[in-house]
Amino acid sequence: MTTHDAIVLGAGGAGLMAAAIAGQGGARVLVIDHAPKPGKKILISGGGRCNFTNTGCEPANFLSENPHFAKSALNRYTQWDFLALIEAHGIAWHEKTLGQLFCDGSARAVVAMLLEECAKGGVEIRLETAIGEIGHGDGLFRVAGAVAPALVIATGGPSIPKMGATGVAYDIARRFGLAVVPPRPALVPLTLSETERLELSGVAVPAVAEAGGARFAEAALFTHRGLSGPAVLQVSSYWRPGEAVVLELLADAGRLLREARARMPRAGLKAALAEHLPNRLAEALAARIGIARELGNTPDAELDRAAGMLGALTFHPTGTEGYAKAEVTAGGIATDALSSKTMEARAVSGLYAIGEAVDVTGWLGGYNFQWAWSSGWAAGVALAERAAR
Template sequence: MPQYDAIILGAGAAGLMCAAIAGQRGRRVLLLDHASDVGKKILISGGGRCNFTNIHTAPDRYLSANPHFAKSALRRYTAQDFLDLVERHHIAWHEKTLGQLFCDGSARQIVDMLLDECARGQVEIRTGRSIGEVTHADGRFRVGKDEAPALVIATGGTSIPKMGATGFAYDFARRFGLKVVEPRPALVPLTLPPDQALFRELSGVSTNVVARAGKAAFPEAALFTHRGLSGPAILQVSSYWRHGEPIHIDFLPARTPGWLVETKRTRPRTTLRKALADTLPDRLAETLAEQLGLIAELANLADRKLDDAERRLAAWPFLPNGSEGFAKAEVTIGGISTADLSSQTMEARKVPGLYAIGEAVDVTGWLGGYNFQWAWASGWAAAQAL
């Protein structure tokens, strides 16, 4: 019967990283995935260029029932560590906005790099076959005919099921007595109800805003869609939004208080729609002016009404009726409870030899490379303990 030091289930970002590092530490590693190819999510990320990390990575940019859990792994394997690996493989990269690092070429370069690292560690990779039954007895895990004293769950969350994502990690964890924090879609477009259909008619219009959900606020672009709201700012707040709660949009974050009254004094004959169109797309400016019911020239509007319009434009409420779900979610919030895992090693406290890493765990990053950095860091942390 084949013998390994560790069997890793899932050949995504976290699984590939963990396998490569453990293999290079002299461990005999078997990496299994039901998909036909490794790293499928890596390949589609960042528009095919892979937003592989973020230079502003910090624990406060991750959501978890235990906000302290990610600190250890993120401190020990940093964005610079992964960037050093990228540069050792001579992969050209560039920084976009907000610290996001992308390949100049193709996301395939990141997958090939990880496969090269696995080859250096003599990792055995098997793809395109069902994982099958997993049993545990006498301190050893058996997967089919293969067995090892260590098993790593790296099968991800339930986002993007068309890529083969399933709830395997959660079912498996529960089988071994680990708690699971309710999984829900994150970094996902939000949908609007029929009474806000007017905004859905702005489909395709995008503008820079500050979007807020609770105490979280993100200054990026929002996009109106035929179903509701999307764009980076909306995807970010979707991770903090809960059903039944509103989100608020500041359509003019660069404007200082009193700007409308000042515009009235300098351009009394202009209308609110024209004043808004100085900054916003025409269709959006028109819709907002109509919704505010202020069609007259500014000279004919009381300062009080203009101040009220400013306040509404700075915190425009939307009450989403849902999201576009796991099918459109970039990641999953929730997952295997960090209360049952060691933050140093990712090992299950109650089941020695069982580890969980990456998106399968209840740690979810912001948009912009943070979730890949968690995959690299958690995979590296587990590999140190295998």
């Protein structure tokens, strides 16, 4: 058996970050992953360009049973710290909407950067290696023939199973007595029943989506199964089965309809809506609202009813498209069991959990990667300090 100061399970963003920081701090680190290549989710993110962080990142952009848990790591290793690392490696980047930062080139540059940082710290990485049974005794963890006094759970959540993602993090946590907040797909398209579904697959429109007390103003996309697009993906993390999702398509619909009635009294509702919405959507909404008469003959009460629907188009999703289409997993290892400073389990010395495996879930737009970097950094610093003792 070989002996290390720390074994990191998972060669994703959080795991590689923790390993690099710990290794450069003097710890002997081994990273184990079942995949043939490291950083698989990084490689497919952002259309292959990796939305690696967000300029507006702050703790309020994250969901958790304990909304305060993420503050320590996020404040100690910020988006600006990671951006400085990106620039130190000469990786060109650009900002898209809402503070989202992407590589100019391929996401492979981010993986290469993390591997280079690991190499600086002498980190050993074993790929295509099954975790198998984890042994624990005498203050040591035993995994795949390796022994260390510290073990880091960085295996992520079950979202995107085609990438090999599983819920093994939760199995390991339970093995050591840590509670798990029930996981669920997040940042995921929502499905609708046939009666509520609009046959508008591919139509996108600016909207404000609301669910679970959260509101996001971005694009909403109608799909052949239901609803998607950034605004809907955002609220999907807050949505719970049985709740409604509301889309505000026209914020000042009452005024717009009255103005249309004054300008073109012989036109129908579809024509008025088509001035502000895609034609197919205008047609579908006009049919749903059901005003058949010309605008000039439509009383205020009917226009107000139409405006109400346009300002709060309500759907009752039947569910989500599941982990296969979810960008991340909400829920996970309960934060009550962990130190917010070091990410170490309070009741199990030497056991750490970071990244998506933990009950901290960010908004769409680079926030989840920042949590990976920040939580990985926090654990890496703690591992280096542990090894130095």
